[in-house]
Amino acid sequence: MTAPFDVDAFGVRVRVHGTGAPAADGALRAAWAGALSTDRGDAEREVHLRADEPFDAAMERITVDVTLAALEARRGRALLFHAGGVADPQGRVAALVGPSGRGKTTLSRELGTHFGYVSDETIAVDAEHRVQAYRKPLSLVRDAAPKQQVSPQQAGLRSLPDAPLRLGTLIILDRADEYQTPTLEAVSLVEALPELVTQMSYLCAHAEPLQRIARLCDAVGGVRRLRYAEASDVVALMPEVFEPSAHASTWRSWPRQTSAGPFTTDAVSDAIISDGAVVVMVGDRLQVLGGVAPVIWQAAATGSDLDAITEDVVAAYGLPPRGDVRVLVGEALEQLLEAGALNRR
Known part of the structure; x- marks a missing residue:
């Protein structure tokens, strides 16, 4: 043996x-x-x-x-x-x-x-x-x-x-x-x-x-x-x-906060913000939120409702060339909810 x-x-x-x-x-x-x-x-x-x-x-x-x-x-x-x-x-x-x-x-x-x-x-x-x-x-x-x-x-x-x-x-x-x-x-x-x-x-x-x-x-x-x-x-x-590289990106963590708003980020285990995007981990899935999604996600995560979120989007990007901004923001918000980046309270 x-x-x-x-x-x-x-x-x-x-x-x-x-x-x-x-x-x-x-x-x-x-x-x-x-x-x-x-x-x-x-x-x-x-x-x-x-x-x-x-x-x-x-x-x-x-x-x-x-x-x-x-x-x-x-x-x-x-x-x-x-x-x-x-x-x-x-x-x-x-x-x-x-x-x-x-x-x-x-x-x-x-x-x-x-x-x-x-x-x-x-x-x-x-x-x-x-x-x-x-x-x-x-x-x-x-x-x-x-x-x-x-x-x-x-x-x-x-x-x-x-x-x-x-x-x-x-x-x-x-x-x-x-x-x-x-x-x-x-x-x-x-x-x-x-x-x-x-x-x-x-x-x-x-x-x-x-x-x-x-x-x-x-x-x-x-x-x-x-x-x-x-x-x-x-x-x-x-x-x-x-040779050592010198191309590190600037980033910051998103401070998890407890809010009384209509949405929560309970399913998100971690999130960072870099280059205007928000990157989140939901379970074992990574999601990169670009476009207007970072503004919507951060506002929702800190307690804002749909009206307040819409105001933040308009302040950041202005009014859209066509369509009702509140409806468009609501649709984007629903996509974040479906993806698990946000949950309803």
């Missing part, structure tokens, strides 16, 4: 059990060589290689099992981005955020041959902006065969730098063949939040989740978008990627 082993999945110690077959368990341990834990003590989570599946399928599945177990364990303890990442010699981590199809994995692996490979799956950032690596096995495509699970070392990726890892930059990926020359551009907080939030796990487990993300964006100088076509072309741009 082969002994289980522990791996470090972005700060979570997970115990991995094999099937007891020496050859299979040896391959399992070799694939996880980049994430083996050197700590002693009890594991926070345990997973088992499934003996009722073909070995290659079981090897892929156990990576998912480890990831999900670690995500659940870090729930509310760190911001968890679905992202790849590499680190420079100073330990500054570039988090590469994007949904499937944006080339995140391919880019992470290409950059990992030049810089310290952190992960191609999850970047976890704690309250002090520290990053824990997740050097899980990589899935390599083979002709007419299931994907092969290999360690970062076997794949030729670099080791972590001899420095503490801290988030240095947040990058949203945008890959298309038309981007022949890779470029970086600043992204406003209001524009970045919908893309970041959809690529995060357990965000609503945090108090004031939007403010937590906004403060992190401030700490790294704002979010940037990387437009590129080929992963290999990005290598030359990395010195600029790692």
Whole structure:
């Protein structure tokens, strides 16, 4: 019977059990060589290689099992981005955020041959902006065969730098063949939040989740978008990627108030105001309120009725070129109620 082993999945110690077959368990341990834990003590989570599946399928599945177990364990303890990442010699981590199809994995692996490979799956950032690596096995495509699970070392990726890892930059990926020359551009907080939030796990487990993300964006100088076509072309741009940015957006939190008006914001867990927009979290859904909606929402949230809200809209924007302003404001108010950004008292 082969002994289980522990791996470090972005700060979570997970115990991995094999099937007891020496050859299979040896391959399992070799694939996880980049994430083996050197700590002693009890594991926070345990997973088992499934003996009722073909070995290659079981090897892929156990990576998912480890990831999900670690995500659940870090729930509310760190911001968890679905992202790849590499680190420079100073330990500054570039988090590469994007949904499937944006080339995140391919880019992470290409950059990992030049810089310290952190992960191609999850970047976890704690309250002090520290990053824990997740050097899980990589899935390599083979002709007419299931994907092969290999360690970062076997794949030729670099080791972590001899420095503490801290988030240095947040990058949203945008890959298309038309981007022949890779470029970086600043992204406003209001524009970045919908893309970041959809690529995060357990965000609503945090108090004031939007403010937590906004403060992190401030700490790294704002979010940037990387437009590129080929992963290999990005290598030359990395010195600029790692350099501190200075494009943070101005924002403020919306102070929750108790009012006796006809509307409440009880369903809103957090809200921030930036660039004339109001961004709210309702459950696990993010909503960006633009146009006249921010004026309506803030007035309703502070106790105003429809007449007073209409006066605020007219004061801010003037009378509409056509239509009854009170009716138009009422329709916009109903949309906010339907979306859950407001509730009737």
